[in-house]
Amino acid sequence: MLRLTELKLPLDHAPEALREAVLARLGIPGSDLLDLHVFRRGYDARRKSAIHLIYTVDLTLRDEAALLRRFAADPHVNPSPDMRYRFVGHAPSGFARRPVVIGAGPCGLLAGLLLAQMGFRPIILERGKVVRERTKDTWGLWRRGVLHPESNVQFGEGGAGTFSDGKLYSQIKDPQHHGRKVLEEFVRAGAPEEILTVSKPHIGTFRLVTMVESMRETIESLGGEYRFGSRVTDLLIDTAPDGTRAMRGVMLADGGVIEADHVVLAVGHSARDTFDLLARRGVYIEAKPFSIGFRIEHPQGMIDRCRFGDFAGNRTLGAADYKLVHHCGNGRSVYSFCMCPGGTVVAATSEPGRVVTNGMSQYSRAERNANAAIVVGITPDDYPGGPLAGIDLQRRLEEAAFHAGGGDYRAPAQTVGDFLAGRPSTGLGEVIPSYKPGVTPTDLAAFMPDYVTAAIREALPAFDRQIRGYARPDAVMTGVETRTSSPVRVKRGADGHSLNTRGLFPAGEGAGYAGGILSAGVDGIKTAEAVARSLLGVEAAPRAA
Template identity: 85%
Template structure:
């Protein structure tokens, strides 16, 4: 099979035009093209008057060798890579101890699935509830300002990604095509098949819920076991005479002990009490950079027109997104993050007395506003004090947001015009904020670090030069966005084990090794492979 990349056609091209373009590009007759499959389809909207679709195609040709020889120097023509997934091994008939997976988010879910497919019958420990019960609790915060600290946007089956746009693309290096495995498993679980081909696939919250349930059923059918409302309170660690540390199991909050020599730690970026327990138990941790800021909302129609011009509303293009970066004069990076076309800003707190924002979209992306995190980079130099100092930094911001919002989980908000002018907002304009339980107009500059305020005030006008209307005075900023990524990294070695605790496998966003559903899923696969190699006594795959 041959792969052809960067084949560009007009947005409104006829179906037959794609085949004709392939024949013309390769200089072959029609009967020489035996099969054609779209591997990826994206678009180029840099010229709004002439938006083009960009195809990556896998082709079966009558004389592939001759075509490859003619195009040997062409970087866009070559053999198709083999993206089939291959398991690293199979579990023995009898297992002395089953592996444990802590956390049922995208990373833990894929780790558990791959371990189950290899026959290791993992036990999945989730501190929160099954996804549908968790959804009810989450709506309890959004509709009634009632927060359940163990069942919310952050905690419960499916992880934080369940209440998001369901984006399934990433810029991680993936030489083994594990991302393809993630997408294929999602399609088996009920995701639309288009996620295998479009360049920026997404699912949306409602479909994610049913997918998570389907994948749980698959894992259980393969011998895996789920335990919900099972918060891990402690680790069992053996110490050898030479000081080496070996995991032997976990202790649950109710006192139950589960023994295992292989524990996947896939807890997500908001498991602050778990990080404190890890520090207490001497697991190697370090502070890492993350970002803080606000959610910014604009009318989705305005973003569509800015990005697509007269093609705004085109069904093939869908709701427009954007990605913006500005390097401020004070040395800070300001960037858009987790952009949700046609979505809503949601309450994402997991601790009482603190306000956190996030973004979410359904599959249709049909809500009136576009929203994105607009955030500023921070690092350990901004919060000195040890590996957990970043958590304290986050908490101070979240507590200030809770106070400014009115102490009832409403969020502080401000118009862009008022923020740039340096005055508190007393009222909002035509852009209606989507955040529930509601917002309180105030002065966001009083809640953020001075360097973040300065960087944002410089960046927003710069972004307006790229997307006209970005700095419109009545665009709404809602605060605060503090959970962009984990403030902690749980360091691991090339073999996947914790640097100083053998048998503990830090993974995913919480451990500092992923940022989004797809990358977390990929890291879950890599971690499952590391566990399998350890349990089977196989050599580490350095290519991973």
């Protein structure tokens, strides 16, 4: 099988045009093309007057070797890579050392699934509730201002990614094609097959809920076990005379103990009590950079017209997204993050007395507004004081936002015009904020660090030069966006174990090794492989079929 890349066709091409373009590109008769499969389809919208679709196709040909020789110098004609997933091993019959996975977000879900598929019958501990009960609790905050600290956007089956745009693309390096395994498992669980081919796949919250349920059923059918409402409050660690530390189990909030010498730590970026526990138990943990800022909303139609011109509204293109970055004069970088076309800004706090924003879209991306985080990168130099100092900064900003919003989980908001002019907002314009339970017009600069405010004020006009209308006076910014990524890194070695605690496998976004659903899922697979190798006593990384 051969792979042909960068095949360009008009946006409105006829179905048969793809096959004809392949034949013309390769200069072969139709009888030589035995099969054609679209591997990826993206688009090139740099010229709004002539938007093209860009295809990558896998081909079965009558004489592939001859064609490869003829196109040896062409970088767009190559053998198709073997992307089939191969397990690193399987548990022998009667294997009793069940691993524990802490957290049922994308990382823990894929780690649990892979361990179950390899026969290790993992125990998955989730502090929150099953996904449908969790959804009801989350809507309780959005509709009634009632927060459940153990069941919300951050905690519960499916993790924070369940209430997001459901983006399934990433810029991580993935030489072993683990991302393909993630997508294939999602399709088996009910995701639309198009996520295997479109260049920027997404699912949306409602579909994610049913997928998470399906994957849980698969894990349980393979001998895995879920325990909801099971918050880990202590790690049982043995220390040898030579100082070597090893996991022996975990203690739960109800006093129960689970013995385990292999524990996957996939807790997500908001498990602040767990990070505190790690620090108290001497697990190596360090502060890491993250970003802070606001959510910004514009009419989705405006973004569509700016990106697609007369093709705005085209069904193939869908709702337009964007990605922006600006390097400021004060040395800071401002960038768009977690852009949600046709979505809503959501309340994402997990702690009482704090306000946090995030973005979410459904599969249709049909809401009136586009939203994205506009954030400024910060480093531990901005929050000195130890590995947990970033959490302290997050909490201070979230508490300030809570009070600025009125103390009832409404969020503080400001129009872009007022923000740039340095005056508090007393009302809003045509752009209606989507955040629930609601917003309070105010001055966002009153509680944000000056260097963040200055950087965003410089960046917004620069973004307006890329997307006309981005700095329109009635665009709305809502605060605060503080949980762009984990403020800590729980470091691990090349073998997947914690640097100083054998048997503890830090993984995913909370440990600082992922940023989004796909990369978290990929890291879950890699971590499951590391656990399997350790359990089976395999030091290298053979990939047995």
